[in-house]
Amino acid sequence: MSDIKVGIIGIGHMGKTYALQLDKGLVEGAVLTAVCGRTKQLEDLKMQVKGNVQSYQDEAxxxxxxxIDAVIIATPHFSHPELAKKAFAKGIHVLVEKPAGVYSKHVMEMNQSARESGKVFSIMLNQRTNPLYQKLREMIQTGELGAIKRTNWIITDWYRPQSYYDLSKWRATWKGEGGGVLLNQAPHQLDLWQWVTGLKPKRVHGFCHYGKYHDIEVEDDVTAYVEYENGATGVFIASTGEAPGTDRFEIAGDRGKLVVENNELTFFKLAQSEREFNATYKGGFGMPEYERIDIPVESDNPGHLGIIQNWINSILQGTPLLAPGEDGLQSVEIANAIYLSSWMNETVEFPVDADLYYEKLQEKMR
Known part of the structure; x- marks a missing residue:
C-alpha cells in the first residue's frame, strides 16, 4: 500500500515539530503533503522542509x-472538534492534539462524527506510549495491587513565569484557551489518572484559584477531590506557580502501594491483603509486613512520534490505537467537572450536565 499523505493544520510549536518529523521520514508509511497556517508560520516552515509540501492559509x-488522506490538527483548543468534524466529512483520517476540546458537548459531537465517518481517529495522548505508565497500568489491571483504595497525584512541576502568559493575548483566557493549568498543562495527567486505574469519578469537588500566582483570568492552582464507585477516593493537585515543583503519583490498594516519581516505579508490596490482616490480626498495634520493589521499566519512550506512528499503522494495517480519539472526552469531562464544582462551590455528580457546563463557560467568556 502507498504511503499515507498527511496534512497538518496549525503550524505553531507542536505543528511545526510534527511537520519536520514527517519531512525527515521519521514516520514510516507517511509523507508530509500539505500544511495550513498563518503566512509567517508557512514562510518559516518552507525554509526548513526538504520535500514538496503544499501550503494553504484557507482551511476550506x-x-x-x-x-491528503489524513490530518494532524494542532490548532488552539477551541477549534479541535470543529476542524475534526470538517475532516471527517471529507473522508480524512484525524489525529488531534490534546486536549480534545474545551467542553464535553463539543467533544461528544466530534466523537459522533468520527464514528459515522469510519475513519481512524486518534489523539495526542503521548504519555500512553511511556513504558512506565504502561507497566503501572498492567500491574493494576492484572490485580497485583488489589482493589484500589486511594489515588493521589501531585503535579506541580508546570512552573510558568508571567512572561510565558504575556507571549500572546489568547493565553490564559477563558475565550482564548478555555481554561488554565487543567486544560493546557495537565490533560496528560488527567487522562493517565483514569487510564491506568480504570476508575472514573462518581462525584467531584474542585477548588480552583484564578490568577493566584499570575496576572491571568484562568486557574493556575487546583486541588480536586473525587469519589469513585467502588468507595475509593482520589486527590489531584496541579499548579503553574510552585518552584521547585513535584510530580508524584500514588495509588494505594489492598495489596500495597504503587508510587511513580522521578521517572521510577516503586511497589510497596504487602505480604498479605490489608483487609485480611485487619480482620485477623490480634496484636493491638501492628501493620502488614511489606517489601519495597523497584520495578524495572524500559527506558525507551517514543512519545509523540509513537502516537503518530501508531495512528499511521492503524490506517495502513488496522493496528489497535494506543490513544483512540474518543478517549479524549475523559480528561475533558473531568476538567469540566472540576471547573463547574469550583464555580458553583459544591460537589457535582460525574459526568456533569454538558449543557449546564457550556452555559457556565459562556458566562466566564463574557
Whole structure:
C-alpha cells in the first residue's frame, strides 16, 4: 500500500515539530503533503522542509484541494472538534492534539462524527506510549495491587513565569484557551489518572484559584477531590506557580502501594491483603509486613512520534490505537467537572450536565 499523505493544520510549536518529523521520514508509511497556517508560520516552515509540501492559509481550500488522506490538527483548543468534524466529512483520517476540546458537548459531537465517518481517529495522548505508565497500568489491571483504595497525584512541576502568559493575548483566557493549568498543562495527567486505574469519578469537588500566582483570568492552582464507585477516593493537585515543583503519583490498594516519581516505579508490596490482616490480626498495634520493589521499566519512550506512528499503522494495517480519539472526552469531562464544582462551590455528580457546563463557560467568556 502507498504511503499515507498527511496534512497538518496549525503550524505553531507542536505543528511545526510534527511537520519536520514527517519531512525527515521519521514516520514510516507517511509523507508530509500539505500544511495550513498563518503566512509567517508557512514562510518559516518552507525554509526548513526538504520535500514538496503544499501550503494553504484557507482551511476550506486545504481540506478540499490538498488531496491528503489524513490530518494532524494542532490548532488552539477551541477549534479541535470543529476542524475534526470538517475532516471527517471529507473522508480524512484525524489525529488531534490534546486536549480534545474545551467542553464535553463539543467533544461528544466530534466523537459522533468520527464514528459515522469510519475513519481512524486518534489523539495526542503521548504519555500512553511511556513504558512506565504502561507497566503501572498492567500491574493494576492484572490485580497485583488489589482493589484500589486511594489515588493521589501531585503535579506541580508546570512552573510558568508571567512572561510565558504575556507571549500572546489568547493565553490564559477563558475565550482564548478555555481554561488554565487543567486544560493546557495537565490533560496528560488527567487522562493517565483514569487510564491506568480504570476508575472514573462518581462525584467531584474542585477548588480552583484564578490568577493566584499570575496576572491571568484562568486557574493556575487546583486541588480536586473525587469519589469513585467502588468507595475509593482520589486527590489531584496541579499548579503553574510552585518552584521547585513535584510530580508524584500514588495509588494505594489492598495489596500495597504503587508510587511513580522521578521517572521510577516503586511497589510497596504487602505480604498479605490489608483487609485480611485487619480482620485477623490480634496484636493491638501492628501493620502488614511489606517489601519495597523497584520495578524495572524500559527506558525507551517514543512519545509523540509513537502516537503518530501508531495512528499511521492503524490506517495502513488496522493496528489497535494506543490513544483512540474518543478517549479524549475523559480528561475533558473531568476538567469540566472540576471547573463547574469550583464555580458553583459544591460537589457535582460525574459526568456533569454538558449543557449546564457550556452555559457556565459562556458566562466566564463574557
Amino acid at each position: 481550500v486545504f481540506f478540499q484541494e490538498s488531496g
